[in-house]
Amino acid sequence: MTSPTSDRTAHLDRVDRLILAHLVDHGRSSLADLAEAVTTSPSSAQRRLRRLETEGVIRGYRAVLDPEAIGRSLVVHLSVVLVDHTAENVGRFERWIVDLDGLVSCHHVTGDVDYLLRIDVADVHALDVLLRRTLAQIPGVARFTTMVATSALVDRFTSM
Structure with a gap:
C-alpha cells in the first residue's frame, strides 16, 4: 500500500533531488550554475526546474532574512x-x-x-x-x- 506522500515523491529521481538540495542553499543560482552543480545540461536543468515548479514541488522562492539585521534577534x-x-x-x-x-x-x-x-x-x-x-x-x-x-x-x- 502506498501513501499519498510516497505517490507524490516517487517521480523524483536523483537529479531532481540534487536540484532541490542545491536550491535550498543556493536559491538564486543561475541556470548555468544549477546545471553545473547537478552535472546536467542547462536545457535539462531548465526543463526539470519548470516541471518541479509546475508540479508544486517547488512552492516558491523567498529571501531568508538575518533576524539581527531586521531587529528580531x-x-x-x-x-x-x-x-x-x-x-x-x-x-x-x-x-x-x-x-x-x-x-x-x-x-x-x-x-x-x-x-x-x-x-x-x-x-x-x-x-x-x-x-x-x-x-x-x-x-x-x-x-x-x-x-x-x-x-x-x-x-x-x-x-x-
Missing part, C-alpha cells in the same frame, strides 16, 4: 495547549496566530501540546509584551511554554 519557541479542541476554539486560535507579528512558523502537532510556534522578537522586553499583552489574551489557550533559543546549530527551512 531573539528567537522564541512556544508550545501552546488549548483548553479544548472544538472547531470553534481551534479556529479562533488559528485566526489569532496567523497574523501575529514576528511569527516564523506555526505547526499543529501531536503529543502533549497542540501547537509549536517560532516567533522572532527584538529583545526580552518585546518578548514580555508578546506574552503578557498578546498571547495571554487569546481565548481558549490553557497554557503556553516559552523557550528562548541561545544559539542555532542548524536553521533552514527544509533539507533534502
